[in-house]
Amino acid sequence: MKALVSVKRVVDYNVRIQVKPDGSGVVTDGVKFSVNPFDEIAMEEAVRLREKGKVTEIVAVTIGGAKCEETLRTALAFGADRAVHVKEEGEVQPLTAAQALAAVFKKEGAQLFLLGKQAIDDDANQTGQMVAALLDLPQATFASKIELDGAKALVTREVDAGLETLEVDLPAVVTTDLRLNEPRYLKLPDIMKAKKKPIEVVSLGDLGVTAAAGLKATKTAAPPKRSKGVMVKTVDELVTALKGKGLI
């Protein structure tokens, strides 16, 4: 069974994000980028499924500029067999990304599409859902456990009331949550081998997708600074203070 895993290049989670002074976005110059951590979890899961003999081939895919090759190399070091780079230097909007990923999935004839539930840069949480809709495939989001059983996948998700298990027919789209697994440390020899694995470069046009600009970001602003707290001595004082602020 072939699995497709999408990996997105995002600002590293350790970086303290700075908003550009003109509010047009966040500072990305000189900043460290890495693979979206949720996508790393998806990648790890694909490798584990292959180790269990359930998956036979893993293809990694990303969309973006030349620098995204690094992202694919990381996926290849994890254990992807080969990679597809949808090269686009300009902005890629969410729907365009979903259309491109759907086209790659179709082209590859994969059975399972694994990806992070969301990317840590825009936190949109929509790509998996949109791909499933575009391909009219079943979807199981926020997976904390995945079992493949023949033509079906059993996906456990953490919901408010506890755990919910879904059974979906393959091919399907599964998005991964934090507790699904803990990604392994990459080994130096694997990183070296990854440099030699093949990456196929395609354009949006090759996939029959036109980049559409449906969304416009109007402003980026830093969260307001937390104002200093006040110490109250008694419960009465606290109640008065809360009432004064109209909070109770």
Add this chain to the structure above:
Amino acid sequence: MSVERDVMEYDVLVVGAGPAGLSAACRIKQKAAEAGKEISVCLVEKGSEVGAHILSGAVFEPRSLNELFPNWKELGAPLSTPVKRDEVWFFTSPEKGIKTPGPFVPHTMHNEGNYIISLGNLCRWLAQQAESLGVEIYPGFAAQEVLIDEKNVVRGVQVGDMGIGHDGKPKEGVYTPGIELRAKYTLFSEGCRGHLGKRLLKHYKLDEQSDVQHYGIGLKELWTIDPAKHEPGLVIHGAGWPLNSANPGGFFLYHLENNQVYVGLIVDLSYSNPYLSPFDEFQRLKHHPVLRKYLEGGKRVSYGARAICKGGFNSLPKMVFPGGALLGCDLGTLNFSKIKGSHTAMKSGMLAADAAAAALIAGSEGGDELAAYPESFKASWLYDELYRDRNFGAAMHKFGVLFGAAFNYIDQNWFRGKSPITLHDNTPDYSTFKPAAQSQKIEYPKPDGVISFDKLSSVFLSSTNHEEDQPVHLKLTDPTIPISKNLPMYDEPAQRYCPAGVYEVIEAGGAKKFQINAQNCVHCKTCDIKDPAQNITWVAPEGSGGPNYANM
């Protein structure tokens, strides 16, 4: 614990992706290409990416870069702000200062032809050049041990294990043993007080003939300031308040591009008052009107700290040992009179690379001493430059800032460093503390949150991160010393000299306890240098850990 380790073999292994190591790697590939030979070069770097652990002023002298990549402009090297104007100040009080008239500035402090750069970004660029020349670069992997064979030859390094818990035991499912990287020649370029360099100095007794090394701690912030106050290319240096002759140091403020400035303080680690806190000195320094006027209305973007080697010529150890060499600040090539170490580090890397490449091209199997490296060093401009500067630091230590500066003015401007006098300073920095009982407590002003800040919010801006569940990488030889000796004698100065709040003395159940917050560590190495008992040993934590400096 015996584990099977993978082995990878190269012709040359470089440890540390700073200016020295990257220049060495590039140069070897260039030489190999010229000779039509294949020389494999591997470079490991403990930071999460190249540049993540690089922190420098930096006013950059392009001399070595001109030699390494004469076409660096076409190749897009990130040198975009030429120095336009130099100011040198002496602060006499928190409010007052004297600007040194041009003719009295030591000529080494003139910066025409130099650039204000982010050394981290230059290293990122050098890494791209190195990769396109065929160097294999592996960031996120820390060299943990030197591999020395039974014939006392360095054969490479062992990369640190990943996935060891805080109890020292391998973690189920994630433990990944570090591999052995072996090479014919291993070049160590870890920067100031590299943890393997330190062991090599000891093992091969490389520093037996030289003066002891001297150090400083540099603290630096990146600010975005009011465009109206921004003067790209302005370089400000100075000394005096808040430091003094017994606790010397100097500050800088550089205007780079995009309305940004670097501001920083270098505190000489020979300081004597155990109550001194380099971090708090830096914070209060910024309130001086000469600096404050630029920072007011601005916003701090980043913070970091790093120790520097400033012993210079007299402290240079032997550079080679069987199977390898020390480069850059692992060796101590910084020119303190210019407060510049990048061009000298690069040059040392290139000289070592020339020697290694020549040997390999001639068919060497490695493992020998690269004698050609110290020989070419002696014939180079680098030797000449460091020789001329040899008295600068020692004069400051011996005569104090004012008379030292006078000596340096005469030594540098009249004799151009060629006077017959050589000053030696063999007092190690860890032995200069006066007992707390004989020292004056320093009451630092509270940070205002606008110009000055506390330690924790500062460390936050260094984007420092370490895997939490791992052994503490700051090793105490005797865990009782901090409380039994350092505390009564020196009020445990680690609480103050650490710029990242790693060390705390806390009360637990009525008893004092020494706490190490290793996850805050910005890898500056000051504790390893300054602990009066020499009881703290810095070892590399799990690869990728440490700061993630951007544009520093």
